[in-house]
C-alpha cells in the first residue's frame with residue numbers, strides 16, 4: 001500500500017498481465033510481452049499507422065452490439081414486449097461504425113446534423129435513426145424530416161413548436177418522443193448526470209399548480225395534426241452502475257404514460273429508457289452483466305405497467321459507452337521519463353512521470369471528469385520492479401494527465417509503446433487540436449487484418465481552416 005496511490009491500485013503480482021475486463025475479447029499478450037489484437041501485434045500497428053493510435057476490435061464491437069440487441073430482445077419477449085437497441089453515436093461514430101451498427105440490426109441515436117450526415121453516408125435506414133439534442137436547429141429538424149428519421153426526441157416546449165411548424169411547412173407528420181426529466185439523481189460525475197431538475201436536458205415533470213411542461217408538451221403533441229406522439233424517453237446519465245436510478249426513471253415514465261392515457265384516452269406505444277450503462281476503467285468500477293440490466297429493466301416495466309393497467313409498450317435503450325468503450329485501446333509511444341519526489345529525505349516516495357505523444361487532445365476525460373484509466377507496457381515484457389507512475393500527455397497544461405495512477409515496470413523508457421484500454425467511448429469523439437496536435441487515426445482490426453477507418457489528421461488539415 002502506497003500512501004500516494006488510491007486504495008484500488010494494488011501493486012500487481014505480474015506487472016505485465018492484462019486485466020481481462022478492460023480489453024476487447026481478442027486482445028492478448030504474447031510471452032514476449034507484445035500486446036496484440038485479433039492476432040496483430042501492437043508494434044506492427046504502430047509502425048504502419050503511427051501513434052497515438054486508437055485500435056478498435058471490430059469483432060468485439062459487433063459482439064457487444066449483438067449482446068445488447070439479443071439480451072434485451074429476450075428479456076422483453078418474456079414480458080410480451082419488443083425491445084430495440086439504439087447505439088449512441090455520440091460515444092464514437094464514423095461511417096464504417098455506422099455500417100456495423102446497421103448490419104447488426106441496431107438503431108442509431110444521433111444528436112446533430114453532422115451525426116445524421118454520417119448515418120446518411122453509411123446508408124443507414126433513416127427509419128431506425130433517432131435525433132436527440134437540447135437545442136436542435138431548424139436546419140437539423142428539417143434534415144431529420146427530409147431524411148425520414150424515425151423519431152425526433154423533443155427536449156422542450158420551444159422545440160416542439162419548431163418541429164410542428166417545420167412539419168406543417170412540409171406537409172408532413174413528425175414522429176416525436178418527449179424527453180422527460182424524471183427527477184432521478186444519478187450516481188455519477190455531475191457533468192454527466194442528466195435527469196435531475198437543475199440541468200439543461202428534458203421537459204420537467206414537476207408542477208406546483210396546473211400542468212407540468214411534460215404534460216403540456218404531451219397535450220400539444222396529441223392535439224397537433226403535424227405531430228405524431230410515439231412515446232416518452234429519459235436518460236438518467238452516463239457511466240452508471242447503480243440500478244436504482246434506471247428503475248426509478250422507468251417507473252416515473254410509466255406513471256406518466258398512465259396519466260396521459262387518463263387525460264387524453266391515448267396509450268402511447270414507445271418507451272425509451274436511455275443509455276448510461278457503466279464500464280470498468282479501474283477495479284473500482286463494477287459493471288453489471290448485460291443480462292442483469294435487461295432482466296431488471298423488463299421486471300420494472302412489467303411491474304409498473306401492470307400496476308397502472310397499461311399494455312407493455314415497445315421498449316428501447318441507447319447504450320454508447322457499454323458497446324464501444326471496451327473495444328478500443330489507445331497506443332502511445334513513451335518519451336520523457338521524470339522522477340518527482342513526493343517526500344523529502346533519502347528513500348522518500350517518488351512518482352514517475354512518463355510522458356506520451358498524445359494526451360488531453362485525444363482523451364480529455366481525465367481532465368473533464370477526473371476519470372481514471374489503466375495502462376500497460378505493450379511492446380515488450382519486463383522483469384523490472386513496478387514503479388508508481390503517472391502517464392501524462394505532451395500538452396502545455398499540468399492537468400494533462402492520461403493515467404493518474406498506475407504501476408508500470410521500472411525500466412519503461414522512451415520508445416516503449418504503452419496501451420491504455422477502454423478508450424473507445426468519448427475519447428476520439430471528444431478529441432481536439434489543442435496545441436495544434438493532429439487528431440489520431442482509428443484503425444479497425446479483424447481476423448488478422450487492420451483497416452484505417454478514420455485517418456490521422458495531417459499538417460495540411462491543421463492549417464486548412466486558418467485563412468492565412
Ligand SMILES: Cc1ncc(COP(=O)(O)O)c(C=O)c1O
Nearest residue numbers: 088235238275276318319320321
Ligand atoms: C440521450 C442519450 N442517450 C444515450 C446516451 C449514451 O450514454 P452512454 O454512452 O453512457 O451509454 C447519452 C449520453 O449520455 C444520451 O444523452
Ligand SMILES: N[C@@H](CCCC[NH3+])C(=O)O
Nearest residue numbers: 090192238239365425426
Ligand atoms: N462525455 C461523457 C459522457 C457524455 C454522455 C453523453 N450524454 C463521458 O465521457 O463520460
